[in-house]
Amino acid sequence: MSQPTFYYFNGRGKGEVVRLLLTFAGVSFKDVRVENIDDALRARLPFGQIPFFEDNEIELAQSGSIIRYVAQKYKIAGDNNVDIAHGDAIIESIWDVLTPYWQTKDNEEKFNKYKTETIPKFLTRWEELLLKNGGKQFVGKSLTSADIAVFHAIDHLNFLKVYQLETTKYPTLSALYTTVSEVPALKTYLAARATDSKF
Amino acid sequence: MSQPTLYYFNGRGNGEYPRLILSFANVQFNDNRVNGIDDALKTRLPFGQLPFYEDEQVQLAQSKSIARYVAQKYKVAGKNEVEVALSDAIAESIYDLVNPFLAARGDAEKTEKFKTETAPRFLNNWEALLLKNGGKNFVGESFTYADVAVFHALDYFKFAGVDLLGDATKYPTLNTLTKSVSEIPSLKAYLDKRPTDSKF
Numbered sequence: 005m006s007q008p009t010f011y012y013f014n015g016r017g018k019g020e021v022v023r024l025l026l027t028f029a030g031v032s033f034k035d036v037r038v039e040n041i042d043d044a045l046r047a048r049l050p051f052g053q054i055p056f057f058e059d060n061e062i063e064l065a066q067s068g069s070i071i072r073y074v075a076q077k078y079k080i081a082g083d084n085n086v087d088i089a090h091g092d093a094i095i096e097s098i099w100d101v102l103t104p105y106w107q108t109k110d111n112e113e114k115f116n117k118y119k120t121e122t123i124p125k126f127l128t129r130w131e132e133l134l135l136k137n138g139g140k141q142f143v144g145k146s147l148t149s150a151d152i153a154v155f156h157a158i159d160h161l162n163f164l165k166v167y168q169l170e171t172t173k174y175p176t177l178s179a180l181y182t183t184v185s186e187v188p189a190l191k192t193y194l195a196a197r198a199t200d201s202k203f
Numbered sequence: 204m205s206q207p208t209l210y211y212f213n214g215r216g217n218g219e220y221p222r223l224i225l226s227f228a229n230v231q232f233n234d235n236r237v238n239g240i241d242d243a244l245k246t247r248l249p250f251g252q253l254p255f256y257e258d259e260q261v262q263l264a265q266s267k268s269i270a271r272y273v274a275q276k277y278k279v280a281g282k283n284e285v286e287v288a289l290s291d292a293i294a295e296s297i298y299d300l301v302n303p304f305l306a307a308r309g310d311a312e313k314t315e316k317f318k319t320e321t322a323p324r325f326l327n328n329w330e331a332l333l334l335k336n337g338g339k340n341f342v343g344e345s346f347t348y349a350d351v352a353v354f355h356a357l358d359y360f361k362f363a364g365v366d367l368l369g370d371a372t373k374y375p376t377l378n379t380l381t382k383s384v385s386e387i388p389s390l391k392a393y394l395d396k397r398p399t400d401s402k403f
Contacts, residue, residue: 093265
C-alpha cells in the first residue's frame, strides 16, 4: 500500500480531527469518504464501524485510537510521556464539549444549559490551561495534537452554529485558534474543504 | 509523594476503570474516595471533574487518559506501537456499549434495541476478535489493559443488573476471558475487597 488510508463518512463528525492531524503532520493520505459501508468494507471493520484507518503496519478502528496512533507515529503527541498524557486528557475533553450537542439539541432546556453552562465551562478551563503552559500551546513548547483537537472543537461549534468564540473573553484561546488555522498545511486544507458538510 | 493517588467518589462510575487498571498493573495506590469536591481539590482539577490522578510525574484528569497513562507507564498497554494501538481500540469500544446503555435507561424501546441489537453486535465482535488472536486475550501474547477494559464493561453491566453474557454457551471465549481476568492475582486482590454496596 502506498499511502495511509482513512475511511469516514463525507462529513466532519468523528473523522475531522484525524484528517486535521494527518494534514498537520504533513502525511499524504487517502481521504476516503464513504457513502454507504458496503459488504467488502464491512468485513474489514473490527466493529462494523467507521472511522477506520490503515497503513502498512496496522488496520485500526475507533476514532480516539486512530487519533493517538497517528499522533504518536508522526511525533505530534508531545515530547515526553508527561506531555503526551496531559495532551491526551485535553483531547478527551473536547468530546465532553462536542458530544452533548447531539444529546441535547432536541431538548430546548437541556440545549440551553449546554450552551450557557457546559461550553463556557470548558472554554474557561482551556484558557486557564493554555496560560498555565505559557500561553502559546497546551503542552510542551510547540503545537501538538491537543492544540489541533481544541482548534477543531471551537471550529466545529462555530460550524454547527452553536457557539462563536468571543475574542475578548478568551484571548489566549482565540490566539491559539488563529495560530493553528495559519499553519501552512492546515491553511491549505481548511481553505479547500467542503463548507456544506451535514455534520 | 509516596504513592500514586486516584481521587473519585465512593462509587464505581467513571472511577472504577482506572482503579481496575491500577490494580491490574499491580500499582500500590491511594484509592481516595471523596464525599464531594471541596474547594481545595477543585482548584487542582483541570476540568473540575473526577476522576483525577496524580503521581510524582503527572496530575491527570479524564478516566480514559488515566487508564492509558497507567497502562503505558507500567507496561501493560501492549508490547509495541501496533499492539498499543490495537489495545487502545478494544478499550475504546467498551464505551460504544456502555454509552448506549446509559442513554437507553428509562426508555423501554431504546433498552430493547440495546439488548437485541447493540449488545449482541459488540459481544459477537469481541468473541470474534478474541478467537482471531488465539482465544486467551485480545492483543499479543499476554493480558493487556484491553482485556481488563472489556472485563470491566461486562462486570459493570452485571453490577447494573444486566447480565449480558447470559449463559456461558453463547459467548464461550468471552466468558472464559472474564473468568481468567478476574483471577489475575493483583486484580483479584482488589475485586475481593472493593465495596459491594456502591450506589453507582
